[in-house]
Amino acid sequence: MRRAALLTALCLSLTAAAASPGHAEIVRLTVVHTNDIHGGIAGSDATFMNREFPPRLGGAASMATLLRKLRADVEAGDGHFLLMDAGDTFQGTPIGTLTKGRAVIDFMNEAGYDALAIGNHDFDEGLENCVELCKRAKFPVVAANLKDEETGDVVDWVEPWIIKDYGNLRIGIIGLITPETTNMSFPANIAGLEFAPMAPVVREAIRELEAQNCDVILAVGHVGIPYDPETHFNRMERDGWPAEDEPRNTAMDVAHAVEGLDAFFCGHVHKGFDDAWVMANTHTMLF
Secondary structure, eight states: OOOOEEEESSSEEEEEEOSSTTOOOEEEEEEEEEOOOTTOOSOEEOTTTOSSSOOEEOTHHHHHHHHHHHHHHHHHTTOEEEEEEOSOOSOSSHHHHHTTTHHHHHHHHHHTOOEEOOOGGGGTTOHHHHHHHHHHOSSOBBOTTEEETTTOSBOTTSBSEEEEEETTEEEEEEEEEOTTHHHHSOGGGGTTEEEOOHHHHHHHHHHHHHHTTOSEEEEEEEOOOOSSHHHHHHHHHHHOOOOTTOTTOOHHHHHHHOSSOOEEEOOSSOOOOSSOEEOTTTOOEEO
8 A cells, every 4th residue: 555644733634646656746635623522513602711701612603614714725725625523423512402413414514524433422312313414414424333233234324434535645534433332322222233343343444445545544433542642552562452342442452453544533532632642553643
């Protein structure tokens, strides 16, 4: 597989040389990802910035405007723009809960999202509602380890992965959801679903995407990076990494187990990280 050079700034930039010898074309891709929106698309006061005089946050309108501007600026410079979300999107605040997530999906459609990986809380209003929202999306919903319990196949209302072509750069994007969903959702809301171990699924998806000549392979998933990545890494190196079928596996555990994944865009833990964590053995970048 031809690998791209990975550069991190505010978002992830990917560059790749053209496949044909003698052509020095550079393809630039800016990746922006959101996660754990929890229906929070209404305007609000940013008390986390200033408790006494909080600036006003504009909600969905401001966010959509910002995303459109980012996309326009990137494309004006002959770059490409990829916008993804890592799940727990639909509920948790009044506007999301009262509309059962419809307002959030409508916002994402307007903002121009390219892919969504659903999270455990996206089943809170029931399975039928989650399926309806996935079908309402004007972009792919991805979850390679979300399977029909009877057949073992990926459910027919999501895609396991997608391929995006940007100039001469072919990107494979694998979707994931934490297997802990089995213990985090009401049984009635996830009846008939299997949340399969992630590492074997990612390994197989990488094989399939490499067979389709993908230059770069990304994952977007409702899976957490450990709160303290360095402590977790050092403990795993000392005590041994978990089995691949451990439901509580983090994105770091998956990235350690699987070769060939360039970057993993995560959610679930509600913590921001200033820098990407790069796996020492596989060189996968975790965001």
